[in-house]
Amino acid sequence: MTQNLTDTDSGGLEDFGYKESLDRSIGKFASFAAGVSYISILTGTFQLFYVGYGNGGPAYLWSWPMVFIGQMAVALCFMELAAKYPVAGSVYNWSKKLGSRIVGWSSGWLMLTASIVTLSAVVLALQLNLPRLWRGFQVIGDGTGQYDFAANAILLGTVLIVFTTVVNAFGVRLMAMINSAGVFIELIAAVLIAVILLFNIKRGPSVFFDTQGHGAGLPGGYFGAFLVASVASLYVMYGFDTASSLGEETVEPRRTAPKAILRAILASFVIGGAILAGAIMATPDLNDPALGSADGSLQSIVEKVMWGPLGTIFLICIVVAVTVCSLAVHTAAIRLTFAMARDNALPFGEKLAKVHPKTQAPVVPAVVIGIIAVLILVVNLGQPKVFTVLTSIAIIMIYLAYLMVTGPLLKKRLQGQWPPKDLKEGGYFTMGKWGLPVNIFAVLWGVAMAINLAWPRVAIYGDPWYNTWGAFVYIGVILGLGLVWYFIKGRNHIGTLASHSAFTDE
Numbered sequence: 001m002t003q004n005l006t007d008t009d010s011g012g013l014e015d016f017g018y019k020e021s022l023d024r025s026i027g028k029f030a031s032f033a034a035g036v037s038y039i040s041i042l043t044g045t046f047q048l049f050y051v052g053y054g055n056g057g058p059a060y061l062w063s064w065p066m067v068f069i070g071q072m073a074v075a076l077c078f079m080e081l082a083a084k085y086p087v088a089g090s091v092y093n094w095s096k097k098l099g100s101r102i103v104g105w106s107s108g109w110l111m112l113t114a115s116i117v118t119l120s121a122v123v124l125a126l127q128l129n130l131p132r133l134w135r136g137f138q139v140i141g142d143g144t145g146q147y148d149f150a151a152n153a154i155l156l157g158t159v160l161i162v163f164t165t166v167v168n169a170f171g172v173r174l175m176a177m178i179n180s181a182g183v184f185i186e187l188i189a190a191v192l193i194a195v196i197l198l199f200n201i202k203r204g205p206s207v208f209f210d211t212q213g214h215g216a217g218l219p220g221g222y223f224g225a226f227l228v229a230s231v232a233s234l235y236v237m238y239g240f241d242t243a244s245s246l247g248e249e250t251v252e253p254r255r256t257a258p259k260a261i262l263r264a265i266l267a268s269f270v271i272g273g274a275i276l277a278g279a280i281m282a283t284p285d286l287n288d289p290a291l292g293s294a295d296g297s298l299q300s301i302v303e304k305v306m307w308g309p310l311g312t313i314f315l316i317c318i319v320v321a322v323t324v325c326s327l328a329v330h331t332a333a334i335r336l337t338f339a340m341a342r343d344n345a346l347p348f349g350e351k352l353a354k355v356h357p358k359t360q361a362p363v364v365p366a367v368v369i370g371i372i373a374v375l376i377l378v379v380n381l382g383q384p385k386v387f388t389v390l391t392s393i394a395i396i397m398i399y400l401a402y403l404m405v406t407g408p409l410l411k412k413r414l415q416g417q418w419p420p421k422d423l424k425e426g427g428y429f430t431m432g433k434w435g436l437p438v439n440i441f442a443v444l445w446g447v448a449m450a451i452n453l454a455w456p457r458v459a460i461y462g463d464p465w466y467n468t469w470g471a472f473v474y475i476g477v478i479l480g481l482g483l484v485w486y487f488i489k490g491r492n493h494i495g496t497l498a499s500h501s502a503f504t505d506e
Helices: 028-039 041-056 058-084 090-098 101-123 126-133 148-169 172-198 205-209 222-229 253-282 297-305 310-341 363-382 384-414 421-425 432-454 470-488
Strands: none
Touching: 028 041, 028 172, 028 253, 028 310, 041 058, 041 126, 041 172, 041 222, 041 253, 041 297, 041 310, 058 090, 058 205, 058 222, 058 253, 058 384, 058 421, 058 432, 090 101, 090 310, 090 384, 101 148, 101 310, 101 363, 101 384, 101 470, 126 148, 126 297, 126 310, 148 172, 148 310, 148 363, 172 253, 172 297, 172 310, 205 253, 253 297, 297 310, 310 363, 384 432, 384 470, 432 470
């Protein structure tokens, strides 16, 4: 047997027995941009502000630092793993390496299905912004009909998914170029929005202790309302692992990916927090019902506070942010599909793992994911609440997938098998003595938030019972169907495809 991998910049591929097949051309900023665009400050904060404010009032903002602290613990664990194994489909390969084949496959399946649903959810944000810019973007009806909003959201979302499919099919260089440019615009716009909002504040920080009576008379009091409102923050701060999932296409990935993860989550926390705080302190009317509704939300504050054409300019920047966020989510889902397919861990593995010889990109997964995401969008037309349920459940599945990494990693630490010696010896990122307490906290955080997100609430999931208990019903169905395939066929065929193996017979 002879090993085809070179030691130069292999990024841990030799530990998995894979050969290089993707285009390694992503630099430091592009790696950082991939993580930032998935988190997407302007997409997430503007898309779900109304959920937080509508359920928790101004005091909901305390969920932002709470979520940051918890997700930072997870990110630090991921940074160590990225320093050792910056490979495509990061979460899938990490859990497989740390745990077992079934744990790895389960985390990959949950992450993949969640990522496709997330793509469908993100593109719907265009409907919240484009018709505000120009009425002509309301192609279907005038917006007053029963299904005008939903049908038009599907149309605009489908156009965006076609765009992200084409870009990803042309290869990572084009994706990185568009994504980096979009993130550059998004970061500048986000900072300017925060600054302008803070220069127009009408009240002091004491407003963040205003609960507006939410939770009054309920058994849990405001705490229960706060946990519901925290979904708005939980929805934003994840996806930082994308920087590592593009590790096989990144130059010096073992040094670049960990830094990109850290910078992505820090930038998102600081700038996103400044926007949210500035908006609440600057809004003309704290009791405006539009702040707690999808058609008002954070956009309504920006439109009222910004003078002249600034509001329009910033709405355009939000559209840019939604575009690159969709692109990043689609890209991450493609890399996860590719990673599982080259292990023959998905149906039609050989086709899904095929890399186009010219673009050095997996084209088939780009198209398949695009088609599935559009089909999921159609659900939003007649059953919009079902889509809300699926979107919320997608977040839970991602948190569960993260747990399938931090949990086995903690077990390795307790057994004295982590961190590997070469991290410290090679000057790569490692938490050292802080690793164990941070890892324990990351696991406890993941369990607590998975329970919080899954808790049956009519406020989030609505009626009937199968929606209220949707986290258990839908995740059970999704994971159950996947496991049926795994136990009947998959487990007997899983193994690195010969076309991707680093070892060949001479």
